[in-house]
Amino acid sequence: MVVIPAGDFWMGSPDSEADREDDERRHRVAVSAFAVGQTEVTFAEYDQFCAATGRDKPNDAGWGRGTRPVINVSWNDAVAYAEWLSRETAQPYRLPTEAEWEYACRGGVAGERYCGGNDVGRLAWYVENSGDQTHPVGQKAANGFNLYDMSGNVSEWICSLYEGEYRGAEVKCIEKGTYGLLAMRGGSWGYRPAWVRSAL
Template identity: 40%
Template sequence: MRRKSILLVLLFFLAVCAAHAAELKNEKARQEGNRLVITYDLEGKENEAQVNLILTVDGKTCKASDLHVEGDVGKVRTGRGKRISWNILQDFPRGLRSGVDWELTTAGEAFTDSVTGMEMVFVKGGCYRMGDTFGDGYADEKPVHEVCVNDFYMGKHEVTVGQFRKFVQDTNYRTEAEKGDGCYIWTGTKWVKQRDKNWRNPGFSQRDNHPVVCVSWNDAKKFSEWQTRKSGKDYRLPTEAEWEYAARSGGKSEKYAGGNDVDAVAWYSKNSGSETHPVGQKRPNGLGLYDMSGNVREWCSDWYGEKYYSQSPRDNPDGPSSGSYRVLRGGSWVYIPRNVRAADRGWYIPEIRNNYFGFRMALSAR
């Protein structure tokens, strides 16, 4: 977040606070008579994106539509030289003596990571009721509590075999399964750890567009660190609160990620054929994210706390400060419907690997 100040000669001072998403560039503010003018460039591969302007005046938050604002706000075509103009005196005839904050964001757009080809979808932050809102969950999903998260980006898909291969080829990284005693696989009757099983050979056929499996939390963390170094962007695993908010299409009342019809959105025990499937084949959720229910269980950044929901902070919770287990979310190809719900919580030691655990990347928008 960058802070800029301009002095307007309308008996008030504007302290400009521009918080922007990754595709907004060169934001500037200046006075033109009785107007505040904001200019910016909107970069991206899409033809257009939603640009939102929020102004806070005397502690009251206003949308652009609430004020005499005109110009490049709302649906805006990508390009340079965009301009927004606010006629302040039409809304405040006597001028202002207090500070005014403004926040310019883009919503709903995606960008493609140049290193991996990974598509990242912008998730507008907000508040929601996290936990077992349908009343059919487990004890650790209670109490239902209000959580607020900041803007962030989430991977459109789970990290794929092909994307993970780029990491391995660039670093010569060996996963914990490869260095250790293999990966757990499902034999049809029980879980067995086999020394020759790993992300290259998980016990079923995979192509580059399948979600990578047999990766531990530690392996996922190493991938995120590599992607950060190569791209210059701070990639990471999502927090558990971010994950559920994104899975539920921005905190909506959805049992599964994208609605209440499990077969429409998820590969799970009944329809998976006991294996992963290429990413993006089921219906996406309301944010355009795929496979957040089913296909593979996804590592989150948090330590797991069984009672954490009763003590979680409201704003941007990131789990207990320490623990023995890391959180997993989303269910998998081997799970029953109850365990691919958006509110369902899983946990394992960070070193564990099996052929239904994977992950997806997140990125803060500020």
Template identity: 35%
Template sequence: MRRLRLLGGLALAAALVLLASSATPPATVNDGYDDFLLVPAGNFSMGDNFGDGEARERPVHVVYLDSFYIGKLEVTNADWTRFRNDPGYDDPKHWPGGLVVPRDQVPFWTQVQNHGGGTPDSGSYPVIGVNWDSATAYCHWLSEKTGRKYRLPTEAEWEKAARGTRQSRYPWGNDISRDRANYVGAQKYDTVQPAGFFDGSLRGALKTQSNASPYGALDMAGNVMEWCSDWYGRTYYSESPRRNPKGPESGAYRVVRGGSFFVEAPDLHSYARSAAWPSFQAHRMIGFRAVREP
């Protein structure tokens, strides 16, 4: 009788362990459109804790975020080509306000020097020159294709994905060099590097250092600035809600984060804030990465 009770207890314990493990979200998901990395729910301190940024990056404030998945890489030309060549590109329901941006309106698509997506061997480079509407449309299209919810990250989600809870200047730590990030002066002609170029690999004569964030996302400092979903508010940090902030209700500009190949190192700080006109499409320094909801 005691043996039966013991066996029953072991079976119950095993079932509970199995149930718990099945409820744990995977660290990486892939719905056929690249890897997305888990950023767990919880608090983090958002803003310039070093005192070397701009007033718009302060005060430091604690933010709680629900869990989400962040793209390991910036959206590439290969990703964009799948969208661009799909009949769904022309579906107004994917586009803010129903206004479809013509395929050939992206100004850098055919530029070899900028590794535009319409040039040979460019698939691994980040797509550039897409405006906020286009980036949002891509996420809507991707949601329809996969049956999952994809969108642009909020500014708070972007910063947590970039620096986690350790509050470093850059995703990997407090020091920077051009073997770890693509910023001005890294190349003879300042332009994009392939997404994920700085992953710690030996590339010809160059030994790169990994620029991964605490969650494994690459290139969150440099290469291209990335659209966020939020309207930009200069004083928003002083009035931001502490749980899942989504930015001001309205504005003239949308937030871009991460710095680019054409700015100095301080503009690559994980807490550095920038903004751009959402319809602006002639900017080769802006790309984006997506977020997937659990």
């Protein structure tokens, strides 16, 4: 885990950003300190959870397991993994809020298009360089917080509801028993560069 310091940042994107979507309204957000995994959760890590709990292992699409990021995991599966990890370690784990995710992605630097800079090929596995599959975590450059693969490779579940425009859901986790459209961030190996941006 990497400890991310408290701070405030501009979430979303400026009107001038190329490929900007309507739901990326730029606004200032304060974030408390938190910790986040240095890489995406791997098959090796998730398979331990499956073995310990008797869950079926998710399909790897024939690409391999080990240090590749786990795929074919639902939001409920991701939450269950975090809850299991909390029990196993006696430390609190949960999915990040949308604001925490974007703050961590930006790595303490404002204005970068992708998570760690502006050179998508150096930072992300995406449609033009992925060979139509995931890749082992940590092979691309890290961002300013020393986090890997936040742009591309696989999309990441967060604990916030998607609202279509920012109205406060981005700074909190969904409450149990609440229903709505759940958000994912980061984009994946099959996405074009516009869809692996920091603000999306």
